Amino acid sequence: MLLPDEQINSRIFVDIKYPAVLYKPVIIEQIHEEIEGFKTFTFKDGHDIEYKSGQYITFVKKAVKEEIRRSYSIVSSPQLNERLTIGVKRIENGIFSRELIDHAKIGDELVTTGAGGFFTLPEELSKIRQIFFLAAGSGITPIYSLLKTVLNFHPHIRVVLIYSNPSPQKTIFFSQLNELKQRFAKCFDLQFLFSNSMDLLMARLNRELLVELTKAHSVYSFDQTLFYICGPEAYMRMCTYTLQEQNIPKENIRKEDFVIHSKHLSKTAPPDKESHSVSVLYGNEVYQLKVEFPDSILQCAKKQNISLPYSCEVGRCGNCAAKIIEGKVWLSYNEVLTEKDLQTGLTLTCVGHPVGGDVKLKI
Numbered sequence: 001m002l003l004p005d006e007q008i009n010s011r012i013f014v015d016i017k018y019p020a021v022l023y024k025p026v027i028i029e030q031i032h033e034e035i036e037g038f039k040t041f042t043f044k045d046g047h048d049i050e051y052k053s054g055q056y057i058t059f060v061k062k063a064v065k066e067e068i069r070r071s072y073s074i075v076s077s078p079q080l081n082e083r084l085t086i087g088v089k090r091i092e093n094g095i096f097s098r099e100l101i102d103h104a105k106i107g108d109e110l111v112t113t114g115a116g117g118f119f120t121l122p123e124e125l126s127k128i129r130q131i132f133f134l135a136a137g138s139g140i141t142p143i144y145s146l147l148k149t150v151l152n153f154h155p156h157i158r159v160v161l162i163y164s165n166p167s168p169q170k171t172i173f174f175s176q177l178n179e180l181k182q183r184f185a186k187c188f189d190l191q192f193l194f195s196n197s198m199d200l201l202m203a204r205l206n207r208e209l210l211v212e213l214t215k216a217h218s219v220y221s222f223d224q225t226l227f228y229i230c231g232p233e234a235y236m237r238m239c240t241y242t243l244q245e246q247n248i249p250k251e252n253i254r255k256e257d258f259v260i261h262s263k264h265l266s267k268t269a270p271p272d273k274e275s276h277s278v279s280v281l282y283g284n285e286v287y288q289l290k291v292e293f294p295d296s297i298l299q300c301a302k303k304q305n306i307s308l309p310y311s312c313e314v315g316r317c318g319n320c321a322a323k324i325i326e327g328k329v330w331l332s333y334n335e336v337l338t339e340k341d342l343q344t345g346l347t348l349t350c351v352g353h354p355v356g357g358d359v360k361l362k363i
């Protein structure tokens with residue numbers, strides 16, 4: 001059932017007073033309909049939002065009970081000095097996407113908690129010789145930014161984009177991608193797959209076709225190759241399993257999930273359920289929390305009206321990532337931090353519980 005338009009609060013873009021340190025306003029400068037039901041929104045310069053290719057920004061909207069947050073991947077490349085731009089697909093009955101697509105106009109102000117996410121390029125790219133990007137539909141958004149950055153600034157890397165859509169007309173950035181293909185002909189393989197294709201073997205990406213395409217396009221060994229996947233849940237699952245079956249190292253496969261289901265919430269309990277003190281340094285403030293299972297660090301902060309960064313709240317987006325300065329944090333679920341991230345002391349407050357004593361965190 002569709003929500004009637006009048007139930008949408010068209011003032012979400014204005015009149016919101018939030019502490020400036022944590023919440024940043026961005027003003028829409030340009031709106032472009034790329035295909036039906038998908039628009040890009042470019043924001044005016046002057047905001048202080050730093051980001052990396054592959055990251056998203058999270059918007060905040062005041063709702064009756066509590067604020068709601070939605071994340072949108074950034075399609076601009078910071079290295080190319082492009083203006084901050086996001087891509088949004090209209091979701092039938094969606095609160096936020098429908099508001100943006102149907103009602104947002106140039107000059108509107110949105111409130112964001114800034115950029116986040118780990119669907120980014122590694123700091124050290126010298127040993128990486130090839131990157132496969134696997135995208136379906138609006139999953140192209142973070143990949144488009146990564147693709148532009150790699151092609152323009154890392155010429156030693158061969159790039160393959162395998163991009164699934166219903167038809168060329170329903171393909172986001174179709175002409176822009178073809179232009180990139182022409183400009184970077186030597187190092188960029190662009191493989192569109194259209195489900196309306198007469199050639200049924202090249203229509204939908206399935207296990208067999210993915211194995212065939214990775215073999216056909218692979219120039220370097222899999223330990224020198226990264227894979228980035230973004231698309232619908234079933235598509236990402238199929239891609240991940242198929243790549244893992246081919247013995248591609250787990251840490252070389254990166255995924256970005258757009259649809260967050262609460263069913264992913266873990267039912268397991270930490271080894272220590274005692275109450276512990278957690279101090280969180282964030283935005284020049286130190287917040288003191290008393291955290292006790294079943295509340296996570298974030299849930300405890302929310303109960304005390306302390307506004308920390310978050311988006312999915314189920315350990316899948318990385319928006320709530322914090323650095324452990326002291327103590328130990330047990331995670332009930334983690335789909336975003338790699339083994340390496342955990343070793344460097346990163347943790348997630350939304351699914352994090354202090355164990356074995358008090359904890360100090362920095363965001």
Ligand SMILES: Cc1cc2nc3c(=O)[nH]c(=O)nc-3n(C[C@H](O)[C@H](O)[C@H](O)COP(=O)(O)OP(=O)(O)OC[C@H]3O[C@@H](n4cnc5c(N)ncnc54)[C@H](O)[C@@H]3O)c2cc1C
Pocket residue numbers: 056070071072073074087088089090091092093094095096097098117138141142256257258259260311312317
């Ligand atoms: C890290 C991250 C990055 C994201 N990047 C983008 C992006 O670049 N572009 C973009 O358009 N969206 C992106 N999303 C999804 C976006 O944050 C919202 O979830 C989406 O716009 C729906 O929000 P809504 O308020 O309109 O719908 P809601 O009111 O939250 O949901 C309405 C219904 O739609 C379902 N639903 C929610 N999201 C989707 C979806 N993506 N596809 C199909 N059904 C859905 C819900 O389960 C629910 O039943 C991203 C999400 C995450 C976590």
Ligand code: FES
Pocket residue numbers: 309310311312313314315316317318319320321336348349350351
């Ligand atoms: S808020 Fe998404 S991982 Fe914690």
